[in-house]
Amino acid sequence: MRGLGRLVGRALARLVPVLLAISILVFSIVHAIPGDPAVIAAGLEAAPATVERIRRDLGLDQPLPIQFASFVGRTLAGDLGVSIRTGAPVGQEILDRLPHTVILAAGGVVIAVGLGLAIGIAASLSRRVVTDRLLTALSLLSASTPSYWLALMLMLVFSVGLGWLPAIGVGTPAHYVLPCVALGLQSAGAVARMTRASVREVLAQDFLRAARAKGVPERLAIARHGLRNALLPVLGLVGLRVGGLLAGTVLVESVFAVPGVGRMMVDAVVARDFPMVQGGVLVVATMVVVVNALTDVTASWLDPRVRT
Amino acid sequence: MTASLAFFRRDPLAAVAAVVLAVAAIAALAGPWLAPFDPLGVDLAANYQPSSWTHPLGTDHLGRDTLSRLLAGARVSLGIALAATGAGLLVGAALGLVAAWRRGVVDLLFMQAVDILLALPELLLAITAITILGRGTTSTVVAVAVYAVPSFARIVRAAAQPLVGADYVTAARAAGASDARVLWRHVLPGCAAPMLAHATVMLGSAILLASGLSFLGLGVQPPEAEWGAMLSRGRELLRTAPLGAVAPGVAITATVLSFSLLGDGLRDAASPRRRSRLT
Numbered sequence: 001m002r003g004l005g006r007l008v009g010r011a012l013a014r015l016v017p018v019l020l021a022i023s024i025l026v027f028s029i030v031h032a033i034p035g036d037p038a039v040i041a042a043g044l045e046a047a048p049a050t051v052e053r054i055r056r057d058l059g060l061d062q063p064l065p066i067q068f069a070s071f072v073g074r075t076l077a078g079d080l081g082v083s084i085r086t087g088a089p090v091g092q093e094i095l096d097r098l099p100h101t102v103i104l105a106a107g108g109v110v111i112a113v114g115l116g117l118a119i120g121i122a123a124s125l126s127r128r129v130v131t132d133r134l135l136t137a138l139s140l141l142s143a144s145t146p147s148y149w150l151a152l153m154l155m156l157v158f159s160v161g162l163g164w165l166p167a168i169g170v171g172t173p174a175h176y177v178l179p180c181v182a183l184g185l186q187s188a189g190a191v192a193r194m195t196r197a198s199v200r201e202v203l204a205q206d207f208l209r210a211a212r213a214k215g216v217p218e219r220l221a222i223a224r225h226g227l228r229n230a231l232l233p234v235l236g237l238v239g240l241r242v243g244g245l246l247a248g249t250v251l252v253e254s255v256f257a258v259p260g261v262g263r264m265m266v267d268a269v270v271a272r273d274f275p276m277v278q279g280g281v282l283v284v285a286t287m288v289v290v291v292n293a294l295t296d297v298t299a300s301w302l303d304p305r306v307r308t
Numbered sequence: 309m310t311a312s313l314a315f316f317r318r319d320p321l322a323a324v325a326a327v328v329l330a331v332a333a334i335a336a337l338a339g340p341w342l343a344p345f346d347p348l349g350v351d352l353a354a355n356y357q358p359s360s361w362t363h364p365l366g367t368d369h370l371g372r373d374t375l376s377r378l379l380a381g382a383r384v385s386l387g388i389a390l391a392a393t394g395a396g397l398l399v400g401a402a403l404g405l406v407a408a409w410r411r412g413v414v415d416l417l418f419m420q421a422v423d424i425l426l427a428l429p430e431l432l433l434a435i436t437a438i439t440i441l442g443r444g445t446t447s448t449v450v451a452v453a454v455y456a457v458p459s460f461a462r463i464v465r466a467a468a469q470p471l472v473g474a475d476y477v478t479a480a481r482a483a484g485a486s487d488a489r490v491l492w493r494h495v496l497p498g499c500a501a502p503m504l505a506h507a508t509v510m511l512g513s514a515i516l517l518a519s520g521l522s523f524l525g526l527g528v529q530p531p532e533a534e535w536g537a538m539l540s541r542g543r544e545l546l547r548t549a550p551l552g553a554v555a556p557g558v559a560i561t562a563t564v565l566s567f568s569l570l571g572d573g574l575r576d577a578a579s580p581r582r583r584s585r586l587t
Contacts, residue, residue, distance in 0.1 A: 017420065017424070018424050018427055021421075021424045022424075022428070025436060026436075029436060029439055029440055032440045033439075033440050137321070140565055140568045140569060140572075141561070141565055143568070144512065144516070144561050144564040144565035144568055145557075145561045146516060146519060146520060146523075146536070146539075146557060146560050146561065146564075148520065148523050148536075148539065149539055149553075149556070149557030149560065149561070150557075152539065152542045152543065152546065152553050152557065153553075153554070153557065155543065155546060156546045156550055156553065156554075159546075160546045160547055160550075167543075168543070243427070243428075243429045244429050246429065247429030247430070247431040247432050248429075248431070250431055250435070250524065251431070251520055251523065251524065254523070254524055255542075255543065265435055266435075266524050266525070266526065269435060269439050269443070269526055270443070270525060270526070272439075274439065277435065277436075277439045281432055281435060281436055284429075284432060285428055285429075285432050288427070288428065288429055288432075289427055289428075292427065
C-alpha cells in the first residue's frame with residue numbers, strides 16, 4: 001500500500017503542470033481572439049453598459065496574472081461562467097450533457113477492449129507471420145476510417161437497411177449501440193494488435209516454459225499465466241486511447257444527434273459562444289488527462305516489477 | 309530508382325499504397341478537367357439523385373454532382389494536409405533541433421510543452437485553435453499544423469541528439485562553423501529519414517483531422533467541396549442516394565490508410581532494427 005501512495009503522489013506531480021497548461025490554454029482563448037475581451041465575453045451585440053459590467057465582473061480591467069488567478073479560483077469553485085447566447089450557467093449545461101458523452105465514451109471503450117481482446121487472443125494462438133501482417137493491416141484500417149463516416153455506414157446498414165436500431169437521438173439503450181460501436185471500432189484494431197504482440201511475447205518467457213514443463217496444457221497456461229502478464233501493456237494502450245475516445249464523441253454525437261458535451265462545443269464554436277467552448281474544452285481535457293493518470297497508476301500498481 | 313523498386317518489392321503493401329496515392333494526386337491535379345460537371349453547379353431540380361449514367365455517384369441536396377465534387381475535394385483535402393504537415397514539420401523540426409542543440413533547461417522546457425500538447429486529444433486542440441481564429445480553410449490548416457508540431461519536435465530531437473555529440477559535428481564547430489550552419493548542414497540531413505517517414509504518416513492524420521473538422525462545419529466552409537464537408541449532410545443521403553455518403557468516406561479511408569502504410573514502410577526501411585519484427 002505504501003507503493004500505491006508513492007505512485008499516486010508521482011502521478012499527481014505530473015498531473016499538476018498539465019492541468020495548469022490546460023487552464024492557461026483555455027484562459028487564453030478569450031485573450032487571443034483579436035478585439036476587446038470584454039466585448040468578446042459579452043457578445044458582439046451587447047450594450048456598452050453590459051460590456052462595462054462584464055469587464056468589472058470578470059476583472060478584465062486587472063493585470064493578466066491576477067485575471068488568471070481569479071479564473072483558476074472561479075473554475076475550482078465550479079463557476080465556469082455563463083453562456084453568451086442563453087445566459088445559462090455553463091457548468092450546469094455541461095453537467096446536464098455530460099452523461100451522454102460519458103456513456104458514449106465508456107461504451108466505446110467496452111467495444112474497443114472487448115473486440116480487441118477477443119481478436120487479439122484468438123490471433124495469439126497462431127504463430128504465423130501472416131496473422132501478424134493481417135492484424136497490422138486491420139488495425140491500420142480501423143485507425144484510418146473516420147469514425148463519423150463509419151457511423152453513417154452503420155446507420156445505413158442497421159437503421160435504414162435492416163431497421164434494427166434507431167438512427168438518431170437518445171432515450172433508450174438501443175440508441176447508444178451504433179454510436180458506441182462507431183467510436184470503439186477505431187481503437188479495436190490497435191488493441192487487438194497490441195494484445196497479440198504482448199501475449200506472444202509473454203508466451204516466450206521462462207515462467208511459461210516452466211508451466212508447460214510441469215505439464216500444464218497450453219490453453220490453461222495462456223489463461224492462467226499468460227494473459228495476466230500480457231494485459232498490462234494493453235491496459236496502458238487503452239488508457240492512452242480513452243482521451244481520443246472522449247474527444248471522438250464530438251464527431252459521433254454530431255452524426256447521431258446526441259445532445260452531449262461534444263455537440264455543445266461545436267455549436268458554441270459556430271455561435272462564437274466563448275464561455276461555452278472554454279467550459280467544454282476545460283472539462284473534456286481535464287477528464288482526458290485524469291483518466292490517463294489513473295490508468296497509469298493502475299498499470300504500474302498491477303505490475304509487480306514496478307510496485308516494489 | 310532501383311532502390312525504390314527494391315523497397316516496393318520488399319513491401320508490396322507500400323506499393324499498393326503508392327498507387328492509391330498516385331490516383332489521389334492525379335485527381336488533385338487534374339480534377340477540374342476530369343470532372344463531368346461543375347462541382348459547385350447547383351441544380352435543385354436534380355437533387356438527391358441515385359447513381360445513374362449521367363451522375364455515377366448521384367447528386368447531393370443541392371443537385372451537385374457527387375463525382376465532380378469528389379474530384380474537386382481531392383485538391384482541397386490533399387492541399388490542406390500538405391500545407392499543414394509542411395508547416396508542422398518546419399516549426400517542429402526547428403524546435404526539436406534547438407532542444408537537442410541547447411540541451412539543459414531549453415530542452416527540458418520544450419519537451420515538457422511537447423508532452424503536454426501530445427497528452428491533449430487533437431480534436432480539442434483544433435477546436436481551441438478554430439475558436440480563436442474563426443472557421444475556414446486557413447484556420448483549418450493552422451489547427452492541423454498545431455497538432456503536427458509536437459510529434460515532429462519529438463522525432464527530430466530524438467534523431468538529432470546522437471548527432472549533436474558526433475565527432476564530425478564537433479569538427480565542424482572546431483572549424484568555426486556557426487550554430488545555424490552546423491545544424492542546417494550537418495545535423496538536419498541526419499534527421500531527414502525519420503522526419504520524412506513521419507511526414508508521410510502525418511499527411512494521413514492531417515487529412516483525417518481536417519476532414520473531421522470540415523464534417524463538423526468548423527473547417528472548410530460551404531459551398532467548397534471537401535471530403536469531410538461532403539459528409540456533413542450525409543445522413544440525408546442515406547435513403548435516396550447512399551453512394552453520395554459512401555464515396556467520400558472511401559476516398560478518405562483509402563488515402564489515409566495509404567499514407568499510413570507507405571509511412572510505416574518508409575520507417576521500417578529507414579531503421580534496420582525495426583525490420584526484424586517480433587512475431
